[in-house]
Structures are given as structure tokens and as C-alpha cells.
Amino acid sequence: MKTVLVIGGGVTGLKASSELAEMGYNVTLVEKEDYLGGQVAKHKYYKLAPDLRLAGEVIDPVIKAVENNSNIKVYKHSHVAAVSGNAPEFKAKIKNSKGESEENFGAIVVATGFEHFDPTVKQEYGYGRFKDVVTNAEVEEMLNPGGPTNGELKRPSDGETPKKIAIFQCVGSRDRQVGNPYCCRVGCVVSTKQAIEIKEKYPDSEVYVYYMDMRMFGRGWEELYGKAMEEYEIIFTRGRGAEVTLKNQQLSLRAEETIMDRPIQHSVDMIILAAGMAAGEGTIEAANVLGIKQNDYGFLEPKDDFVSPNESSKPGIFIAGADKGPMDIENCIVEGAAVAAKVASSLKN
Amino acid sequence: MSEENKNPVTEKIESAKGGHFYKEIMKDFRIKESLHGCLNCGTCVANCPAAAFYDYSPREVCQMMIEGDEETIEEYMKGKIWNCAQCYSCKYRCPKENSAADIVMAMREIAVREGLAEEALAGYTRIAKLVLTRGNQLAPDMLSPDAFPDWGPRMIELSSKKMEMREELFKGFPGMNVVDRAWAAEDYTIFEMQKIWEESGALEKVGTVFPFLVDIVQDDMDDKRDEMEVKINEKKAKLEASKK
Amino acid sequence: MSYEINDVKTGINHAKGMNYHVHDIRAEMKKLEEEGEIKIGRIIGPYKEEEVMYGIKKKIPLDMHYQHKSCGQCANLPGVPRSNFYYRDKLGIKYYNDMQQTSCTAWNYHASGLGNLVQLASVAARNWHRAYEEGYNFTIHCVTSFGNYLEMRHLLVSNKELRDAVKKVLASLGRELVIPEEIVHDSEIAYALRDKIFEAADPKRIEGIKRLRAVEHYGCHFFKQVSDDIIGGKRPIVVGGLASHLGVQMEEYSKWFMCCGFGFRHILVNREFTRSAQNIKLKAIKEEVDPDMILVNCTGCGTTFDKTQWIQKAVGEDYHYPVIFYSQLAALALGAHPFKEAGLDFHVTPVEPLLDKMGIAYN
Ligand SMILES: Cc1cc2nc3c(=O)[nH]c(=O)nc-3n(C[C@H](O)[C@H](O)[C@H](O)COP(=O)(O)OP(=O)(O)OC[C@H]3O[C@@H](n4cnc5c(N)ncnc54)[C@H](O)[C@@H]3O)c2cc1C
Ligand code: SF4
Ligand code: SF4
Ligand code: SF4
Numbered sequence: 001m002k003t004v005l006v007i008g009g010g011v012t013g014l015k016a017s018s019e020l021a022e023m024g025y026n027v028t029l030v031e032k033e034d035y036l037g038g039q040v041a042k043h044k045y046y047k048l049a050p051d052l053r054l055a056g057e058v059i060d061p062v063i064k065a066v067e068n069n070s071n072i073k074v075y076k077h078s079h080v081a082a083v084s085g086n087a088p089e090f091k092a093k094i095k096n097s098k099g100e101s102e103e104n105f106g107a108i109v110v111a112t113g114f115e116h117f118d119p120t121v122k123q124e125y126g127y128g129r130f131k132d133v134v135t136n137a138e139v140e141e142m143l144n145p146g147g148p149t150n151g152e153l154k155r156p157s158d159g160e161t162p163k164k165i166a167i168f169q170c171v172g173s174r175d176r177q178v179g180n181p182y183c184c185r186v187g188c189v190v191s192t193k194q195a196i197e198i199k200e201k202y203p204d205s206e207v208y209v210y211y212m213d214m215r216m217f218g219r220g221w222e223e224l225y226g227k228a229m230e231e232y233e234i235i236f237t238r239g240r241g242a243e244v245t246l247k248n249q250q251l252s253l254r255a256e257e258t259i260m261d262r263p264i265q266h267s268v269d270m271i272i273l274a275a276g277m278a279a280g281e282g283t284i285e286a287a288n289v290l291g292i293k294q295n296d297y298g299f300l301e302p303k304d305d306f307v308s309p310n311e312s313s314k315p316g317i318f319i320a321g322a323d324k325g326p327m328d329i330e331n332c333i334v335e336g337a338a339v340a341a342k343v344a345s346s347l348k349n
Numbered sequence: 350m351s352e353e354n355k356n357p358v359t360e361k362i363e364s365a366k367g368g369h370f371y372k373e374i375m376k377d378f379r380i381k382e383s384l385h386g387c388l389n390c391g392t393c394v395a396n397c398p399a400a401a402f403y404d405y406s407p408r409e410v411c412q413m414m415i416e417g418d419e420e421t422i423e424e425y426m427k428g429k430i431w432n433c434a435q436c437y438s439c440k441y442r443c444p445k446e447n448s449a450a451d452i453v454m455a456m457r458e459i460a461v462r463e464g465l466a467e468e469a470l471a472g473y474t475r476i477a478k479l480v481l482t483r484g485n486q487l488a489p490d491m492l493s494p495d496a497f498p499d500w501g502p503r504m505i506e507l508s509s510k511k512m513e514m515r516e517e518l519f520k521g522f523p524g525m526n527v528v529d530r531a532w533a534a535e536d537y538t539i540f541e542m543q544k545i546w547e548e549s550g551a552l553e554k555v556g557t558v559f560p561f562l563v564d565i566v567q568d569d570m571d572d573k574r575d576e577m578e579v580k581i582n583e584k585k586a587k588l589e590a591s592k593k
Numbered sequence: 594m595s596y597e598i599n600d601v602k603t604g605i606n607h608a609k610g611m612n613y614h615v616h617d618i619r620a621e622m623k624k625l626e627e628e629g630e631i632k633i634g635r636i637i638g639p640y641k642e643e644e645v646m647y648g649i650k651k652k653i654p655l656d657m658h659y660q661h662k663s664c665g666q667c668a669n670l671p672g673v674p675r676s677n678f679y680y681r682d683k684l685g686i687k688y689y690n691d692m693q694q695t696s697c698t699a700w701n702y703h704a705s706g707l708g709n710l711v712q713l714a715s716v717a718a719r720n721w722h723r724a725y726e727e728g729y730n731f732t733i734h735c736v737t738s739f740g741n742y743l744e745m746r747h748l749l750v751s752n753k754e755l756r757d758a759v760k761k762v763l764a765s766l767g768r769e770l771v772i773p774e775e776i777v778h779d780s781e782i783a784y785a786l787r788d789k790i791f792e793a794a795d796p797k798r799i800e801g802i803k804r805l806r807a808v809e810h811y812g813c814h815f816f817k818q819v820s821d822d823i824i825g826g827k828r829p830i831v832v833g834g835l836a837s838h839l840g841v842q843m844e845e846y847s848k849w850f851m852c853c854g855f856g857f858r859h860i861l862v863n864r865e866f867t868r869s870a871q872n873i874k875l876k877a878i879k880e881e882v883d884p885d886m887i888l889v890n891c892t893g894c895g896t897t898f899d900k901t902q903w904i905q906k907a908v909g910e911d912y913h914y915p916v917i918f919y920s921q922l923a924a925l926a927l928g929a930h931p932f933k934e935a936g937l938d939f940h941v942t943p944v945e946p947l948l949d950k951m952g953i954a955y956n
Contacts, residue, residue, distance in 0.1 A: 123828055124442065129845065174388065175444040177827075179613050212390045240388070242395030242442065245847030246881060252847075256391025256400075256408065263394050263401060296613035378752055379710075398852045398870050434856035434866070435703040437740075437817035450818075457706030466706060472862050473705055480707075484695035487668040499864060501903030503941045518675050518936050524692040525674070531664035531696065538693045541719060541766050548762045551712035558707070584767025 002106025010038020012321025013111035015336025021071040046144035049193040050220035087316020114322040115280030117172030131157040162269035168241035169211040173276030184276030185326040199232040366417025377455035383448040393439035405432040407439040407449030485531040646821035653785040658688040659724035663735030665892035672936015676924035699741035704857035736891035740814025780890035784831035787838040794926040801951030803840035812891025848877035855893035
């Protein structure tokens, strides 16, 4: 029986590994960090949209399924340094602090995921300059009781609980200026979820969302959006956050209220940037090592988006999850299972 | 216009909508690069200094051109375009890289051509004249205290002793110490520039606002034309020779 | 809040190896040259490479500088062109102060709409050709000209119709279309020469400079009109970069991006607009930093900041920030007389307190 190499231990890679193992394949999972769970674990996501379920409820069983399966060998803190050969006879060099080993594989699955867009590039938002401008990922960490602020939303500058909070949508997405014209596909639902979490915890706070479109296409998303407006009185203003400056030593944002046709200024205590998804260094590294095609934005390109969505440009190398472009967890899990099936069928032939 | 420069968005609209002004504006090839569809996000307006103080909106500029909304276009042609500060803040930050600034520039050109700019250009004669007869746009002489009373007492002091001050400053730098223009461009150089205005059709356009200026320039050119054309012909011959 | 100039991240995501939307004008120019469509006026003598957007390298010429002038500076802030000459003399850089050049006429164009693109591009190309035929590198003092020349280069490269029309006009003058390999602003050159300026500087002057705190303001046509060809990437760094290298403590203020209110026509016929915009900027500068000076690289902004502080008294504000150009700072560092050689006495907002703080005598 052939062994399958899975690169990346996020939701996608985990799901793919356990499905393959259950089908009887041996799996080697290589993860560059010293933990499993990908971005969900890294940023300590607390509750997931749209049901506000605890992230742990979803991710922990997936991790356990991998850790408890004797057919799966997990290398943490490791990376794939070189790959040679062709399908179905690959040789891969796996490197970590303990040394280097070379193993044979019948197929390779790339599930290296995404990275949060770095908002320092959009200097007009003052991220990195004004302490109270934070990212949505940082807010995930704060809202988690096991996180750095024990579950409290606090202004990094003075540790106070902010009263007026503005959320900027589409940071680093839908923006030719930063080279990312695509939609991040989770920012809208994540912001709505975070706004509700904040209002639930601090009913006196005011939360304003600055948006162009609220893209609520997932299961239960539109309902969540309705709830945010009706039950939580979150204010959605149609206009993209344009600039963050200081006014009387307080954060001041500029935008246009595009429905009323007027430029506005708004002083707030904290600004959350709904930073989108960008192709991560890990994905780019994997693409280079394996010699598979990336699209113009750096994400991995399927052989055919419709007909063979999980095949890379090279036979025997498969791709899945958020390394192909922005994707939510539900779909990542579907992708993980789908790629496992595709690998299995290819190894049968 | 070559095929690859065609912008499908503007191309489509072009054939569908708009009146006279719209069609004139669309002829400017810069428009194709200045409109890539608009998200109506308001980033341009929020960053626009003109929108902060006037009834003016770069988003509206983009939208009216996308829609071919002649009524709004006319409103802009007849006045609002002159509010724009040409700062390009809209272009720098638009997530679609649209440029209201360039659209406004194309519109200003047309406003001049169609005789709609008289009011906007009242008080602009001196500069236009300086450009066309000296090859400069500003001269120390123009900064007289009566034109700029709000620049304060030091300005008055300055303008009274600028001659001596400049002499001191530009000792050893020929051509720099003049007050009726910014620097002493040679007659031949000025003639070359006038010829550019003439050949490019720009001089004719000046005539729609400042007809007397065209006469001045043409008289000026005629005075030296024969002498200058000899020089130009020498230059042409030299260029030909260098090509061989 | 103070910042290190190198901390300002101005790059773009493209660094990650993406191809989307990379605009490489240099490659396009080379292609046109191969096709015989244009000539490129290559950099002469030594140059230094500095990174611009998309990680592309821009060649900054270090010698043989054709001085393309600014009419606004020469008429109104003559200390600036004088300082440009001064720092070159001190560093032994050869330059050409040509009287066969004209103004770029872009200030006129943006203010009035008089003129057209063929005219504007032909004026640009005629000036470029002057540098070419004299064997010098074209360098630019004025930000309006700089933005205009970047734009004209772009339009000439991307549009054959315009190119042909301009070639025809040039032919009638016995000239040809030679686009400079690089369109370089003088502040970029001063930045590229920062080590040399520092080495050649008068240590006493540097000591004075180290006492200063400053904010910077860049001309809109320096970085917004065409935003992918300045050193540093999207956000400019050259003025603050030079100043902090010489010892100035650079400070950040939140309204750094906003237009100064010059507006090309507003400064002439609509100064209420200019003053209102100025008040917003100056207020932020005062509240957030209260610096010793405002550093600029643009003719229009320099004029606006210098000339409209006094009148703010009318709205109950008292501003008094000397407005200093990058090259005036460089000249002062190199030992220039503040009035006779850096022309600071042409400024309307008093510079004396600044000179006192630096320990420079001026009378
Ligand atoms: C702020 C935010 C909140 C979100 N909240 C929700 C939510 O509530 N609901 C929802 O459905 N979705 C949510 N998402 C989306 C969710 O994060 C993604 O769908 C999911 O994390 C993608 O999983 P993945 O395994 O494909 O990628 P990742 O989670 O990125 O995992 C990839 C893994 O691969 C590893 N790796 C990368 N490169 C290499 C390499 N070269 N070698 C070895 N290992 C490598 C990485 O270390 C990482 O562990 C949110 C996203 C954001 C930005
Ligand atoms: S999902 Fe929402 S926040 Fe993200 S890019 Fe799309 S519209 Fe913007
Ligand atoms: S260029 Fe004109 S429209 Fe654009 S931001 Fe400046 S003032 Fe506004
Ligand atoms: S910034 Fe661009 S996309 Fe947004 S409203 Fe203005 S023109 Fe449209």
C-alpha cells in the first residue's frame, strides 16, 4: 500500500489525512508549526460563524482523529525541503530540527492554507501606528477566554474596554491597489459574528460596520446578518473605511455615507480591520518546491476549476482548502474529504 | 486606439448612452484608463479635499461617466469641475484605480474648447500670457502684495527688496536673476515653445477664451519667424545627418 | 509619536511573487526602442539603484545633472534652486543650468485646461531632448513637472496616436522623441546621496540639525498622480529619509496624506479653499507634533505652507512652522549661508527661530 504525503495541518490537511487513513492508506502529515489546527488554532478562534459554536467543538475532534490514528505519522515543526520523482513514485526530503529523512510517497496533498492579509501595507488605516487599530484575527484571540485578555475586549493602548467600535470590511480584499482584487469570502460573516459577540458581552457598546456589500451567501449567514441588525442594533453604514487619523487624541475615521452622499468623520475608541486572506509564504514555498502552478495572486491553481478542482498542474500532486483561495471552514472540510477520495482513486489505477 | 487598450466597461457604455458632452469626453483616450467600473465605495469622496468643502463628488464624476448621465455631466461641465484640486487623492486610493482627476482634466479641456470656461478663467490672463510669451508660468513680479494681501507683512517687505536679494543669491548664475519671468529662457527657446502651441492646436484653443492673446503670440512669432526658421532648418539638417 | 523612516512599510503585496497587475514601464520602453518607435536617453555616468514599486529598481544618476527648473521655485522660493546648485557644488557634481529650457506648463494645464495633451507632451519631450543633446541626465526640481513627466512618459509609451502627433511636432523643430531612461526628482537624488551629504557635512551644523524635530509633506503630484515610480514604493520616504539620516527626528502626524490645498487654481483664485485645507493640516501638525519645521519637496506645497500660516490668525490660530525644502536642509548641513546661499530669507513664515535653535548665524 502506498503512503500519502499531506503538507499542512490545518482543518483541510487534517480532514484529508484522517479520511485517507480510514481508507487504509498510510499518511505522513508535515506541519511547519508545532501545533495542529492551522489558522483556527493559531489565532485561537473562539466561536464560529454562523452558529456561534465553539471552535473547539469543531476542530478538536478533527485533530483527535489524526492523533489517534496509527496509520498517520505526524511531523510537527517540519517542512518538505525537496521532492523528486513522478507519480506514483515520489521521494520527499522532510527536514526539522532533529534532522532530515527521505521517504517514498505515492501521492502528495498540498493543504498549506492562507495567511491573514498584513494591513500595514494599507498605511491609511494606521495599523501598526495606532495601537487601537486591530485586526479581526486579533479580536478572535481577545474574545477567547483562553486568550491573552481572558476573553475581554480591551484597547491595546490602555487596557480599557472600548465603547464605540468601528469595523472596516474588505481590508486587503476587493482592492486593486494592493494587488488583491478578489473577495475574502469570510470577512462579512466573521465581522457580523464578532459584532454580535461584542454586543452580547458589552450591551452598552456601539458597534458600527463600514461596508460596501454584506456578502452573506453561506448557510445561515443572511439570518445572522438580520439578527445583528434586529436584535443587536449593530449599525451598518454603506461606505468603505477610507482613512484613520487622530482628532483630539481620539481615533477618527473618514468614509463616505454613500446612501446619503456625504463624506463623514466619526470618532471611535477602537477600529477592527476585517483583514482578508492572502496566499501565505508556506503556500508559495510549497509551490516552488513541488513546481506546481500558482495563479496571479499566489494561490494554487487547479488543473481545471470545474472538472478537476483538487488536482494541481502536476499528476500525483493534489491541492485542497484555503491555499486555493479564500474558503470557510465548512468548505475546507468538504475539500479535505474530496481530495482524499481523489487521491484514493488515483492510487488505484 | 489599439485593440488591447480598449476597456470593455467603457467601450460598452460608449455605444449606449449619453449626449454631446458625454461623447466629447469619451473621445479622450485617458478615460479608458480612468474607469474600471465603480464599487460606489466612497473612498474617493472621503479623501477628496474638494468634496470636503464644495458640493462636488469624485464618485459622482465616475458614476455619471459610467451611466452616461448627460444632465449631471452638464452640471459639472458648467461649473463643478473647477472645484477639483487636481490632487489625485481619489486615484491614489480608489480600489478600482479609477481617476476622477483625469476625467475632470479631460472635461476642463473641453470646457475651454467649447467656451464654457470664461468665468472660471477670469483673473487668469497674466499667467496665460506669461506662458505663451516667456515660456514660464510665474514671475517674481507677479507676487505683488496687492494680489496676495493675505500672505502677510513679510511678503510686502520681500517684494520691495527682491531685486537686491536675488542679485545676492544668484551671483554667478546667469539667467536666474530676472523678475519679469522665472528665468531668462532664450528667444529661440520661446519661439520653439510657441511653435509647439501652434502646431498642436493648443493656441487656437486659447483663442476661445483669450482671443487677444493669440494675436499677441502670433505677432511675436511673426517678428522673429524668418530668423528662427533658419535656425530650425539648421537643426533639422543636423538631425538628418546624424541619422545617416 | 516618532518613527524610523525604514519602518514605514510602503511596499505592496506583490513582493510575495504574484504577477497580478505589475506595471513595468521600463520593459515597455525597451520594447518600443527595439521596434524603433522611440529612443531612450540612457543614464550617463555613475548611478545608484533604489527600489520602487513591485520591487523594480530605479537608477538614480549621481552625476551630470541637467537642472530642469521649477518656475514656482525660481520666482517665489529662489532659495530652493540655489540650494540645489549649492549641494552639487559642494559634492563636486557636474550640472547644467540651461537657458534653453521652458517650464513644463503643467501648472497652467491643471489650473486652467488651456493646452492639450499633444502640447503638454511636446513641451516635455522638447525639454527632455535638450538634456539628451547636451549629454546630461534629466533631473527635475519641481513636483508638478515630475508628476507631469511621469504621466507624459506613460501616455507616450501607451498611446501610439499621441506618440505620432508628438513626433510630428518635434520634427518641425528639428528634434526627435527621446524618453529619458529614468524620470527622477531632485529629492530622490538628494536621498540617494544622503551618505555623501552626511560625510561632507559640517559637524557643527549636524549638531544643530540633531536638535530638530520635523514633519514631512509630499506634493500630491510626487506620489499620487503616477504612484508606482518613486523610491520607497507607494508611500514616499525620500525627504524624511534624508532628514533622519542627517539627524532630524522625524515625526508622524495623521494628516500626512491630505492635499495641502494648493489646488493649482485655488491658490490663485480661490484661496478660502486653500486656507481651510491648510488649517486642517496645520492643526493636526500642531496638536500631534508641534515640530520645529515642516519639510517639503514640492513647489506648490512649499508655497502654500509658507504663505498661508500668517492669515490663520483670522480664525484664531497661531502657526509658525518654518517651511524647509529637502535641498535647503542639505545645503545648511553642508555649511551654506542661510540667506545668501540657501535663500531662506525669501520665506514668509519666519525661519529665524529655527536657525537660532540650530545655532546658525544669519545677519
Ligand atoms: C479572522 C478569521 C475568522 C474566521 N472565522 C471563521 C468562522 O467563524 N467560520 C468559518 O467557517 N471560517 C472562518 N474563517 C476561515 C478559516 O480560517 C479557514 O477556512 C481555515 O482556517 C482554512 O483551513 P486550511 O487548513 O485550508 O488552512 P490553514 O488554517 O491556513 O492551515 C494551513 C496549515 O498549513 C501549514 N503550512 C503552511 N505552509 C506549510 C508548509 N510549506 N509546510 C508545512 N506546513 C505548512 C500552516 O502552518 C497551517 O497549519 C475565518 C478566517 C479568518 C481570517
Ligand atoms: S467577504 Fe465581505 S469583507 Fe471580505 S472581501 Fe468580501 S465583501 Fe469584503
Ligand atoms: S483630484 Fe479632484 S476629485 Fe480627486 S481627490 Fe483631488 S480634488 Fe478630489
Ligand atoms: S473610490 Fe473608486 S470605486 Fe470607490 S466610489 Fe470612488 S471611483 Fe468608485
